[in-house]
Amino acid sequence: MFKKEFKTIDEQIQILKKRGLTINDIESASRYLLTNNYYNIINGYSKPFLEEKEKYINGASFDEVSRLYFFDKEIKQTLFNAILDAEHHLKSLFAHRFAEIHKGDPEAYLNVSAYNDDYSQDIAWTITNFARIIRSNRRYDNNSIKYYIDNYGAVPIWVIVDYLNFGDLLTLIKISPISLQNKLAEDLISFIKANNPDFHKKFSPRVMISFIKNIHETRNICAHNNRLIYSSCRADGKYFKYLHSQYNIKPEDPRNTVYTTFISLQCFISRTEYAKLNNTIRKRMKTLDNHLFSIETNSILDLLGFPNDWYNLPPIQQG
Structure with a gap:
């Protein structure tokens, strides 16, 4: 039997006040809960302000909880936009290299022989998905x-790739022959160098795919408007010494946080795109810092995997 009873907005407000949450403007808070959902706001973003399960720390306010919710929402939008840029670059690079390998066969992606036969189930699913599209x-x-079928009798990879979602693209890259993966990883070095001019190492397919996996997971959190704070990817990205050592991340440290996904994006987007992402996140964190009084902003950075006081570092020059 379902034991959670419906609560009116007034009852929700009283529950919060009883638990010690300061509410300076009852009318505004009531309207906010009505339009944003008590469960999403309070159950999702109260935890950093709790002393124990149903008791808020001294001085915690409804304004702070709602501000944290807004901050999380803004960071998700910022990350999502950067991930769309990464997806666009990966699709373009993959389509070019695939077509280059399969000259004369515009629909080679429908052929089992175009893939690494170690992934038979994923290959079958991918070909079926292409046919369905x-x-x-x-x-x-x-x-x-339809235009390409009517005018050329076939749909080349550089057309159909734009109909794939990020998960489809990840699978496509994963099941491709190592020779194609190597070409893709080599192409991405131009992004790494743009963001790190002294880079002169290799970027391996294993590292590349592990980064893409975590970017994909983070993308889904952002796209579905799930909570970003407290989130983590299912597995660590592979250790990429050149990149991770710059941020004092050791091989034994976690590499499944929002922060490690964020820094990995510089392998997939331009310097201008990464600078915009970096600087926007800094601004959002500084704004949050101006609205938090009962807890330290660093406690929120920690939940995202960012180092203490990260937002006080100088911005990256854009353009």
Whole structure:
């Protein structure tokens, strides 16, 4: 039997006050809870302000909890936009290298022999997915798939790749032959060098794919508006000495945090794109710092894996 009873907004407010949360503007807080969902705001973002399960620390306020919710939302939007840039670059690079290998066969992606046969189940799923995308889009006007079928009789990889989601793209890269993965990893070095001019090492497919996996997981958190603070990826990204050592991350340290995913993005986006991401996150953290009084901002940075006082570092020059 379901034991959680419905609570009116007034009852929700009283519960919060009873637990020691300061609410300076009852009317504003009531309207906020009505339009933003008590469960999402309070259950999702109260934890850093709790002394124990149902007791807030001295001085904790509703304004701080709602501000933390807004901060988390803004960081997700910022990260998501940067991940869209990374996805765009990966699709373009992959399509070019795949087409280069399979000259004369525009639909080689429908052929089992185009992939690494160690991944038979993923290959079958990928080919079925490609066929489904073509089948569902060829029936409708005003899309590139129908245009290419009508005018050229086939849909090349550089057209259909834009119909894949990030998870599809990750699988496609994972099941590709190591020769193609190497070409893709080598192409990405241009982004690494743009963000780190003295870089002269190799970027291996193993590291590349592990980074993409964690970027994909973080992307899903952002896209589905789940809570970013307290989140972590299922596995550590592979240790990339050149990159991680710059940020004092040792091989034994966790590499599944928002922070490690954030720094890995400089392997997939331009210097201008990364500078914008970096500087925007800093601004959001500084704004949060101006609105937190009962807890330290560093406690929130820690939940995201960022070093203490990270937002006080100088910005990256853009352009």
